[in-house]
Amino acid sequence: MDLNFSEDQRSLRDEVRRLLNDQASSAAMREAAEKNGGFDASLWDMAAAELGFCATNVPEAFDGLGLGAMELALLLEECGRRLACIPAWSTIAVGTPLIVSLGSEGAKSRLLPEIAAGSYRIAVALPIDNPQVAVRAQQSADGYVLDGAVSLVADLPSATLVLVPARFEDGKLGLFAVAPDDGLKIGSVQTIDLTRPFGALKFEGVRVGADARLDDAGFSEEALAQALLPGRLGLAAEQIGAAQGCLDLTLEYISGRVQFGRTIASFQAIKHRCAAMVVDLAEARSLLYGAAANLNIGASEIEMEIDALGVLAADVLWKVAEESIQLHGGVGNTWEYDPHFYFRKAQATAFMMGSSDERLARIAAQVIDGAAA
């Protein structure tokens, strides 16, 4: 098992980091968060079109870079670090793998090259807190009819393509691609996370053509769960990156803040807490890369690892975010300083793709009742 980065991986990360340091500054993030509903269109255009973010995990046969989960993790960590207001997670970590895993060859050759070129911002119509299929599909004379509601869809307001996993009457699942203006009812939902927009989605007898269906002949819940693993991994990567960004800005603040004639960074009570955050970050990040390597090869305990990763990533972001406010003292409680944006993200991501309690319960079932101890 090789968990150190290759030269290519390092330079990918450095390039993304450079772009986001320049273009996703605190001021740009605040502009997008406060005035543009959490979406920075010019940053997206740059990332998607110029830097080719969206090509990362599209297979080479469909004009992508064909890279794996490790690169996906590096990319989303960087997005998290700067709280980049772009739908990278929804498009690259969730949407693209659904099409790659579940799509027919025809659908893939139709959509993936365009996705790789950055032509789509994708939202996936699964309830964000519990990614179970909530839409029903029925065959009609010239296509399909979709019904149902998904109350909370990430990155829906900026999406140009909505992927809809839907259930047929016989229990089989299908995957549909719908344009937002194709008769969907989109409601707005404001959450405490100002850096990721959400929307509510309603299908009331929405008629779509036969070519809207992306899969060949239906797939199982299990196949859908497998196709969502990169999304779970990517969410954790984003959380870990956000924790790193939040720790960085905290270290910078405490190194400059002087009380009692010394920087507050020189107090052991503060040094130790920062060091403990470093250990928690190292723990979560190591599991991120280990799970990414295992996701690439489809190792046997990958679901457990991704559940464990979800727990550690949510914990570390929460811990760093709350410590950040505390260590900033009074100004940590003001709108003007940035910690609250991370604090918001920490709580808002804690229940995305399920909760830590559910993840621990699944791990326990394997460790205690299964054979994985």
Next chain:
Amino acid sequence: MSAVQSLEEFRRQVAAWMAEHLTGRFAELKHRGHAGDGDALPDLRREWEQELAAGRWTCPGWPQEYGCRGLSVAEQVVFQEEYARAGGPGRLGHIGEGLVGPTLIAFGTEEQKKRFLPGIREGREFWAQGYSEPDAGSDLGNIKTRARLDPETGDWIVTGQKVWTSLAHLSDWIFVLARCEEGSVGPKGLIFLLMPLKQPGIEIHPIRQIGGGAEFNSVFFDGARASADCVVGQPGDGWKIAMTLLSFERGISTLGQQLGFTQELATIVEIARENGAAQNPAIRARLARAWAGLRAMRYMAIRSLEGGTSAEEELERLGYKYHWSNWHRDLGKLGMDVMGFDGVIINDDHRREQLRQMFFFTRSDTVYGGTNEIQLNIIAERGLGMPKEPRGKA
């Protein structure tokens, strides 16, 4: 054959050797002699060291020119894993093999290598570590044990006290960090000496630990001697050598240690299943969290052994000791909580006694080898570049 295949072949070879040899009269040693049980069955464990040596499994990572296998890092990791998986006992030869040998290979004279390496490799001579003192724990630079040159014999005459000396009562030799320059302070003026433990002027007193066992000792020196050819490096180089030696302590044994942790977690799960604790949702969540931490620890160790040198990777490496020791300490408490009141009753159930010993011993995990507080200072100061702790006047 690919590298992976040959590694798997090597794994089978180690496993087969262990299955064939850790049996018969040695079967009694399985899972014994580890932390918390370090003074168990000393005579049989000496013989086991010689059994290992006969199979050329002592010092397998030392270079071939010293008569050893010269295994790669990956192979050594496999060896450690299979040794632990088979229930291999705690190694009496650990300090000689892991610390003294590499130090002599790096800094020793040819004569010293000839004199000491074979005894370690053949499982005949066992070593103890003489660093800490009553007033030099976390502040190791504060050691006061004195070494004075005897102009007539050229010997160094040592007076002072070392403490927390693991298994000194079962060892033949000790390496000693002592102050050889009168009036020097801190890391300056220190000497690194190799001394036979069985000599007039050395007394060994066991220290009884909170779990009842006595793996550690106080070692008193009162005019004990180290001959001139038993100085490693030059007088005054002691600190540099001592610090290099500590860097050997980390690394390879880590993944074997983790297999031990995996077995401990499995024992706790087994008991939880038997006594119904596994029905308790809070216990289930804690067991799951322990699994998550252990899995992360595995990848931390792999990343660390792969030796990335970026600032981020160095920083992660600094956190490793703090991570595993606190994880293990929590596991010690979890084991007791899974047993419930049953766990506090002393009886001769082997698994329960093992978990009780772990409960006590893991309290020292976050103290020895750099306390939690020192680890956090190191991460903050060396890793994050935060201001250094002010020092009091010596």
